[in-house]
Amino acid sequence: MESGPQGYSTKFETIGLKAGFGGHMVLDGIDLRIPQNRITAVMGPSGCGKTTFIRCLNRLHELTPGATVEGVALLDGENIYDKNADPVAIRRRIGMVFQKPNPFPTMSIYHNVVAGLSLNGVRDKKILDHAAEHSLRGAYLWDEVKDKLANSGASLSGGQQQRLCIARALAVEPEVLLMDEPCSALDPTATAKIEELVTNLKKDYTIIIVTHNMQQASRVADYTAFFYLGKLIEFDETARLFENPKEELTERYITGKFG
Amino acid sequence: MGTPSLAGKGFRRRNLLDKVMTGLIYLAVVLAVIPLILIVGDVVAQGGAEMSLTFLTHLPTPVGVSGGGIGNAIEGSAILVGLATLIAVPIGVGAGVYFSEWPESKLSFVSSFMNDVLAEFPSITLGIFVYIIVVLATRTFSAVSGGIALAIIMVPIVARTTEESLKIVPTSLREASLALGIPRWKTVLRIVISTGRSGLVTGILLAIARATGETAPLLLTAFGSNYYFGGNLWSPIAALPLLIYTYGISPFQDWHSAAWGAALVLVGFMLLLNLSLKLLIGRKFAGVRAEI
Numbered sequence: 400m401e402s403g404p405q406g407y408s409t410k411f412e413t414i415g416l417k418a419g420f421g422g423h424m425v426l427d428g429i430d431l432r433i434p435q436n437r438i439t440a441v442m443g444p445s446g447c448g449k450t451t452f453i454r455c456l457n458r459l460h461e462l463t464p465g466a467t468v469e470g471v472a473l474l475d476g477e478n479i480y481d482k483n484a485d486p487v488a489i490r491r492r493i494g495m496v497f498q499k500p501n502p503f504p505t506m507s508i509y510h511n512v513v514a515g516l517s518l519n520g521v522r523d524k525k526i527l528d529h530a531a532e533h534s535l536r537g538a539y540l541w542d543e544v545k546d547k548l549a550n551s552g553a554s555l556s557g558g559q560q561q562r563l564c565i566a567r568a569l570a571v572e573p574e575v576l577l578m579d580e581p582c583s584a585l586d587p588t589a590t591a592k593i594e595e596l597v598t599n600l601k602k603d604y605t606i607i608i609v610t611h612n613m614q615q616a617s618r619v620a621d622y623t624a625f626f627y628l629g630k631l632i633e634f635d636e637t638a639r640l641f642e643n644p645k646e647e648l649t650e651r652y653i654t655g656k657f658g
Numbered sequence: 659m660g661t662p663s664l665a666g667k668g669f670r671r672r673n674l675l676d677k678v679m680t681g682l683i684y685l686a687v688v689l690a691v692i693p694l695i696l697i698v699g700d701v702v703a704q705g706g707a708e709m710s711l712t713f714l715t716h717l718p719t720p721v722g723v724s725g726g727g728i729g730n731a732i733e734g735s736a737i738l739v740g741l742a743t744l745i746a747v748p749i750g751v752g753a754g755v756y757f758s759e760w761p762e763s764k765l766s767f768v769s770s771f772m773n774d775v776l777a778e779f780p781s782i783t784l785g786i787f788v789y790i791i792v793v794l795a796t797r798t799f800s801a802v803s804g805g806i807a808l809a810i811i812m813v814p815i816v817a818r819t820t821e822e823s824l825k826i827v828p829t830s831l832r833e834a835s836l837a838l839g840i841p842r843w844k845t846v847l848r849i850v851i852s853t854g855r856s857g858l859v860t861g862i863l864l865a866i867a868r869a870t871g872e873t874a875p876l877l878l879t880a881f882g883s884n885y886y887f888g889g890n891l892w893s894p895i896a897a898l899p900l901l902i903y904t905y906g907i908s909p910f911q912d913w914h915s916a917a918w919g920a921a922l923v924l925v926g927f928m929l930l931l932n933l934s935l936k937l938l939i940g941r942k943f944a945g946v947r948a949e950i
Contacts, residue, residue, distance in 0.1 A: 462836065487840075489839075490838065494837065495837035497833065503849060504853060514838060515840065518838075519838075519839065568838070571839060
């Protein structure tokens with residue numbers, strides 16, 4: 400199996416990454432190199448382990464009771480599963496956007512965006528104000544909310560809430576952005592907006608986006624990884640993977656024979 | 659057959675049965691509410707006559723001397739419940755947070771079970787317990803011992819309601835916070851507790867209501883007093899339930915009347931607390947709806 404196309408610098412590399420719940424294996428030895436400043440889609444049918452995979456990349460998976468992880472995940476060459484690695488410090492370098500928008504319901508729009516900074520001890524109002532505006536602009540939300548920053552985050556529409564969550568992730572200036580089916584709860588207009596946004600974010604961030612939507616993968620991703628039953632079946636440039644898959648399983652999935 | 663064809667077989671019988679069952683349920687509701695209405699009605703009727711500013715703010719007078727009031731008992735109850743709240747809230751909230759956020763630990767499982775047992779304990783035994791470890795050790799009945807006894811009654815209530823109200827905070831909010839690189843303890847403190855805070859307040863108010871009405875644990879600890887609180891927490895102190903108990907079993911008519919008045923104050927306080935709880939919970943559910 401290909402370990403990945405050449406000609407890019409690697410941001411994240413997993414070697415023999417295994418994960419599960421209790422005795423049940425969900426990820427069965429994933430070797431994958433995620434290119435820097437590119438969008439990598441993780442695609443596959445339900446239950447293939449794609450969500451578990453990205454939840455291993457910011458050490459969120461291990462917080463589920465009964466969860467197990469084995470193997471190596473190198474962020475810029477450093478193993479985030481090293482026994483001396485601090486999960487809190489790792490998570491500050493790796494932002495995450497979830498399937499369903501999850502703004503903090505007790506906080507205003509402003510406080511939602513800067514939560515990652517203010518709860519980690521940043522008090523300087525100037526820094527917070529700047530981060531709030533910068534992140535909201537980065538998430539294409541500034542113009543819609545600039546006059547109501549004190550309103551509750553829960554008062555926004557679903558698509559706006561998801562962009563608020565993206566802004567919240569951007570505010571801590573991560574290097575990597577993990578997105579777990581960020582559009583699955585959104586309508587087509589809101590989805591289009593998020594996709595455009597994601598495409599623009601790649602100049603500053605390495606993005607890994609989980610999707611079960613092949614059109615979405617082909618629209619936004621530079622590279623695509625196809626997962627099936629906890630294994631990485633194929634990883635390639637998106638165009639090549641869709642037009643000329645090397646594995647039969649990939650081809651059958653792309654052509655809708657299963658999934 | 660005069661019945662229309664749409665009326666199926668046995669329709670009339672089912673319809674009748676339905677009416678009988680509905681009637682029985684209404685009857686059960688009425689039977690359940692009757693004691694409450696009788697008690698409140700009786701307390702208002704008998705105690706209402708006593709109500710006056712003098713009654714609420716003055717010390718009791720000797721038997722046969724008119725005037726006088728239950729000011730010391732109201733003050734004493736406020737001090738005792740205040741002390742108990744100061745002790746019970748940090749412990750109860752802390753325990754509840756632990757039960758909710760670290761359910762996988764064995765200590766959490768065991769102490770959560772023991773918390774349930776403690777909640778069911780007869781309160782007189784808690785009074786005896788505090789009598790032995792505090793009153794005997796310090797050689798005096800005291801406000802502190804009464805506060806501790808009431809706190810032991812409050813802790814399991816606060817802990818259980820804290821746990822329940824934090825458990826309904828969605829996991830996705832915890833994960834959102836952790837994914838931002840916010841440590842777990844800060845996530846619990848600033849995200850989880852802040853989201854479930856109305857449930858916490860509900861639990862604390864419930865516990866206060868329960869503690870305010872407790873008599874048995876105070877008999878052997880606070881002991882009661884005929885005077886205002888003198889500033890010494892290590893001396894006996896008055897309390898509304900104690901006053902009702904003492905006056906209620908006395909042979910004097912004017913003490914009986916005072917007991918009725920005190921009962922009205924206590925019942926009024928409970929009703930007020932429960933009413934504000936209802937309003938608070940109503941608001942809380944409205945909030946949850948808005949979030950979904």
